[in-house]
Amino acid sequence: MKILVAVKRVIDYNVKVRVKPDQSDVDLANVKMALNPFCEIAVEEAVRLKEAGTADEVVVVSIGPKAVQEQLRTALALGADRAIQVETDDMPDSLSVAKILKGVVEKEGPDMVILGKQSIDSDNNQTGQMLGALTGMPQGTFASKVEVGDGFINVTREVDGGLQTVKLNLPAIVTTDLRLNEPRYASLPNIMKAKRKPLETISTDDLGVEVKRSVKLLKVETPAERSAGVKVADVDELVEKLKNEAKVL
Amino acid sequence: MSILVVAEHDNNAVDPATLKTLAAAQKIGGDIHVLVAGMGCSTVAENVAKAEGVSKVLLADNAVYEHQLAENVGALVAELGKGYSHVLAPATTTGKNFMPRVAALLDVAQVSDIISVESDDTFKRPIYAGNAIATVQSEDAIKVITVRATAFDAVAAEGGSGNVESIDNAIDNDKSEFVGEQLAESERPDLTAAEIVISGGRGMQNGENFKLLEDIADKLGAAVGASRAAVDAGFVPNDMQVGQTGKIVAPQLYIAVGISGAIQHLAGMKDSKIIVAINKDEEAPIFQVADYGLVADLFEVLPELEQKL
Numbered sequence: 324m325k326i327l328v329a330v331k332r333v334i335d336y337n338v339k340v341r342v343k344p345d346q347s348d349v350d351l352a353n354v355k356m357a358l359n360p361f362c363e364i365a366v367e368e369a370v371r372l373k374e375a376g377t378a379d380e381v382v383v384v385s386i387g388p389k390a391v392q393e394q395l396r397t398a399l400a401l402g403a404d405r406a407i408q409v410e411t412d413d414m415p416d417s418l419s420v421a422k423i424l425k426g427v428v429e430k431e432g433p434d435m436v437i438l439g440k441q442s443i444d445s446d447n448n449q450t451g452q453m454l455g456a457l458t459g460m461p462q463g464t465f466a467s468k469v470e471v472g473d474g475f476i477n478v479t480r481e482v483d484g485g486l487q488t489v490k491l492n493l494p495a496i497v498t499t500d501l502r503l504n505e506p507r508y509a510s511l512p513n514i515m516k517a518k519r520k521p522l523e524t525i526s527t528d529d530l531g532v533e534v535k536r537s538v539k540l541l542k543v544e545t546p547a548e549r550s551a552g553v554k555v556a557d558v559d560e561l562v563e564k565l566k567n568e569a570k571v572l
Numbered sequence: 573m574s575i576l577v578v579a580e581h582d583n584n585a586v587d588p589a590t591l592k593t594l595a596a597a598q599k600i601g602g603d604i605h606v607l608v609a610g611m612g613c614s615t616v617a618e619n620v621a622k623a624e625g626v627s628k629v630l631l632a633d634n635a636v637y638e639h640q641l642a643e644n645v646g647a648l649v650a651e652l653g654k655g656y657s658h659v660l661a662p663a664t665t666t667g668k669n670f671m672p673r674v675a676a677l678l679d680v681a682q683v684s685d686i687i688s689v690e691s692d693d694t695f696k697r698p699i700y701a702g703n704a705i706a707t708v709q710s711e712d713a714i715k716v717i718t719v720r721a722t723a724f725d726a727v728a729a730e731g732g733s734g735n736v737e738s739i740d741n742a743i744d745n746d747k748s749e750f751v752g753e754q755l756a757e758s759e760r761p762d763l764t765a766a767e768i769v770i771s772g773g774r775g776m777q778n779g780e781n782f783k784l785l786e787d788i789a790d791k792l793g794a795a796v797g798a799s800r801a802a803v804d805a806g807f808v809p810n811d812m813q814v815g816q817t818g819k820i821v822a823p824q825l826y827i828a829v830g831i832s833g834a835i836q837h838l839a840g841m842k843d844s845k846i847i848v849a850i851n852k853d854e855e856a857p858i859f860q861v862a863d864y865g866l867v868a869d870l871f872e873v874l875p876e877l878e879q880k881l
Binding site: 441444461489502542543559565 | 709817835876
């Protein structure tokens with residue numbers, strides 16, 4: 324089967340973001356960028372399915388300016404076969420991203436699309452589900468286990484009360500949770516090899532999708548700071564303070 | 573304006589997150605209808621109809637909705653949603669699962685995980701693991717929104733007088749089916765609704781040591797949570813995880829034991845009223861947000877704490 328994996332370039336998860344002084348957005352100038360951690364898990368899962376002989380081709384796609392090619396090369400170094408960059412300078416919202424991905428799905432005809440459950444910048448948790456609705460595909464969101472059957476997959480999902488398993492007819496969409504797998508590191512030879520793997524650039528016009536944004540960002544603020552409190556010497560003092568000062572016991 | 577709130581329930585009882593979502597709906601203002609979709613869920617509908625501010629409950633009681641799978645529940649909500657200015661659901665795993673499908677079917681954007689209502693089209697929501705708060709304005713005709721339950725106070729569960737109306741839109745689902753579930757059984761309060769939460773991290777060293785936290789939790793009527801490190805190490809199941817990618821809690825008292833306080837964890841608990849940190853590393857970032865910090869070995873301190881409560 325053919326697997327399409329969507330990946331996003333985001334601020335590195337270890338970076339503490341700063342809000343711009345004019346409160347227009349967070350400051351991404353000169354900040355370390357990386358592959359969104361959930362997308363990395365998506366790539367790893369696709370590559371494992373290929374190594375298991377279940378998948379025969381893994382195609383990665385990312386949407387954005389030329390800089391996203393860096394993350395596509397990372398995905399190729401992790402084992403994807405070829406990459407597609409959908410060039411756009413705009414910041415498409417989740418719905419536009421889902422429409423663009425629908426265009427790529429129609430072009431590529433994958434049996435499975437794997438995405439991360441959310442990107443750690445916008446924290447939306449929307450794109451996979453929207454792509455499901457637009458393509459009519461079933462979805463296995465927040466996946467911690469994927470088992471491939473004949474014409475279907477069983478997906479174990481992380482839900483609030485525990486775990487739930489659903490059976491989805493292929494083609495289907497999977498969004499990854501953190502416990503699906505542990506992504507590998509790209510070795511130097513694989514990074515070198517990834518430079519020669521095919522990377523195609525297409526435009527949103529090629530796909531006939533208009534990028535829009537119907538939710539306007541009015542302001543970005545730093546959340547109310549919590550200040551450090553006091554250190555207590557022992558358990559007695561802690562219990563005393565919780566009872567008498569904080570009055571939470 | 574009229575608002576459709578999709579109730580979260582297990583076919584027997586309504587989830588408290590629904591009452592909090594109703595509070596957000598009241599802040600937007602307008603006629604509030606609630607959809608209860610499931611199987612054998614008429615009691616849920618009758619109870620939701622009594623909640624403050626609800627004028628009508630739409631009951632879609634049908635076998636096709638038994639497990640509330642996103643494929644057909646999403647289609648049902650989108651079909652009904654066309655008649656409303658706002659469609660809201662709690663940002664639980666169920667709401668997060670079907671609501672973006674609703675938005676895409678209605679060809680509108682979704683505003684995820686709102687923490688405040690500024691006006692009928694403007695909302696605040698956390699981004700970058702809660703390290704920035706965005707104010708966003710939706711220009712869509714129908715606003716599809718998920719609500720962070722911990723940011724709103726629940727409406728009264730009694731006192732309302734909505735009507736229950738059965739609807740017979742049965743949308744078949746031939747693409748996905750429910751296979752099974754493994755739900756964690758617990759006598760303790762639900763993590764997201766508990767007044768007190770005590771959480772353990774990598775410092776707990778193994779799953780057996782969580783017993784030390786459970787003993788204290790039982791004395792305090794608290795829920796037990798965990799950091800991602802503790803879940804990934806296999807100490808406890810994933811539904812106990814507090815953080816950006818786990819559950820968001822905001823109890824009166826949060827006790828973090830053996831948790832360093834990574835950005836990802838803080839995203840899930842820093843709106844707690846009082847935070848207590850117990851950690852032997854006095855440089856641990858958790859102490860920067862803790863109201864009371866105790867630098868000590870948790871294995872010495874926890875039994876003592878249990879005894880003194």
